Amino acid sequence: MARAQGNEKQLWDDAKQVTIVGAGPAGLACAIVLARAGRKVIVREWHKTVGNRFHGDFQGLENWSDGRDVLDELRAAGVDSNFDCHPVRESTAFDSWGKAYPIRSERPLYYLVQRGNDAASLDSGLLTQALKLGAEVRFGDRVTKTSGSTILAIGPRIADAIAAGYVFETDRPDGSWIVFNNALAPQGYSYLLTHGGHGTVASCLFTDFKRQAEYVERTVAFFRERADLEMLNPKPFGGFANFRLARTAVQGGHPVIGEQAGFQDALAGFGMRYALRSGILAARSVIESVDYHALWRREFLPLLRTGISNRFLFKAAGDRGWRWALRGLTRSDTVGKLQRLYRPSILTRLVFPIAYLQNRRSLQDPSCDHIDCGCVWCQHGMRAMAEVNLSNQEECY
Numbered sequence: 001m002a003r004a005q006g007n008e009k010q011l012w013d014d015a016k017q018v019t020i021v022g023a024g025p026a027g028l029a030c031a032i033v034l035a036r037a038g039r040k041v042i043v044r045e046w047h048k049t050v051g052n053r054f055h056g057d058f059q060g061l062e063n064w065s066d067g068r069d070v071l072d073e074l075r076a077a078g079v080d081s082n083f084d085c086h087p088v089r090e091s092t093a094f095d096s097w098g099k100a101y102p103i104r105s106e107r108p109l110y111y112l113v114q115r116g117n118d119a120a121s122l123d124s125g126l127l128t129q130a131l132k133l134g135a136e137v138r139f140g141d142r143v144t145k146t147s148g149s150t151i152l153a154i155g156p157r158i159a160d161a162i163a164a165g166y167v168f169e170t171d172r173p174d175g176s177w178i179v180f181n182n183a184l185a186p187q188g189y190s191y192l193l194t195h196g197g198h199g200t201v202a203s204c205l206f207t208d209f210k211r212q213a214e215y216v217e218r219t220v221a222f223f224r225e226r227a228d229l230e231m232l233n234p235k236p237f238g239g240f241a242n243f244r245l246a247r248t249a250v251q252g253g254h255p256v257i258g259e260q261a262g263f264q265d266a267l268a269g270f271g272m273r274y275a276l277r278s279g280i281l282a283a284r285s286v287i288e289s290v291d292y293h294a295l296w297r298r299e300f301l302p303l304l305r306t307g308i309s310n311r312f313l314f315k316a317a318g319d320r321g322w323r324w325a326l327r328g329l330t331r332s333d334t335v336g337k338l339q340r341l342y343r344p345s346i347l348t349r350l351v352f353p354i355a356y357l358q359n360r361r362s363l364q365d366p367s368c369d370h371i372d373c374g375c376v377w378c379q380h381g382m383r384a385m386a387e388v389n390l391s392n393q394e395e396c397y
Helices: 025-036 070-077 122-132 209-226 272-287 292-329 334-341 346-362 376-387
Strands: 017-021 040-045 058-062 085-088 090-094 100-104 110-114 136-139 150-152 161-169 175-179 189-195 198-205 232-241
Touching (some): 017 025, 025 070, 058 189, 058 272, 122 136, 161 209, 175 209, 189 209, 198 209, 272 292, 292 334
Parallel strands (some): 090 175
Antiparallel strands (some): 085 110, 090 100, 161 198, 189 198
8 A cells, every 4th residue: 555655654662562552442443443452452531531521421423424324334344333323314404594404314314422530332332342352441641752552542632613512311202403504503503412310412513613512502592492402400511623634644653543633524523423533443453454544544534535525505595594404404315415424526636625624724713812711612622732742743743
């Protein structure tokens, strides 16, 4: 296979031990595949537990960007679904005018999973698998230097989008709702997910982070009116996402996986499937002695480029564009429609150069100067990144 360009060649020593920096989904998926292949694996995580960034909130493990069911893909790689994951085949979407669009598919649109350190969470399930297979996981272990066979998976480095809202208890039935309205989530979307007496409501913003609290309250008011939202014991939560088009996804000779590499859908910000797959690819690069740079470009580059083009197109189309898209999604099987949306087309290829340049300029939110700001990133993300210092690495991935 083709090698990475310039000085960014992945470096492996002859030892069977592999160190993974970071115990998120990407790092743990990588550890599971490596340990199953008989490699000695050490996972080093500076937090004291898995899922530290999350609060028991529901998220969607998307199932539309590939022809394979995501759980089948994981199973084929040796990663079991020993965490709670509930198939969602029906949802309701709202446009900016509040019109509802029923969305249905025979194949699951996504699998509802819980994030955090609860026993049933995705994070805890992956940790359990890694430990059972013999991987050593060191918590409270801050990495300042790397050497030897190392894979980097420390999570987002900047905030290109933030999600803020509440986790809560509820007596409402299970359901899934999403709304595309810039008054609730500028350039993003708001969502409500309920299952088994628990729920998550949030605004996912791609800009105007300083007004995070205002958008969250607008989102809650909308769902109270349109989806009969009732929250018992609500607790605030927040998260952030980082997506970019990596040059090599190799840093200092080490593969970079998950959000640290920017592997995330630029249109909607779904990244768990990308994270898990990138961890599996990095493990394959070790086991099969193949080039990680070539592997990720084959698997991700078309998706990443199409996501950037799609974000540009839908941002240009505005509210009317989202309404047109929602109308199309309700007329036939939604998963099939979304698969075509995520597939490269003549249009997405033509607009990509312009979309890429605009995307690079707009990702870091200019409204947030990090001064007297209470957004999720300023409260938690910047402080967390200050604690992570891989001092012998260059920002060259």
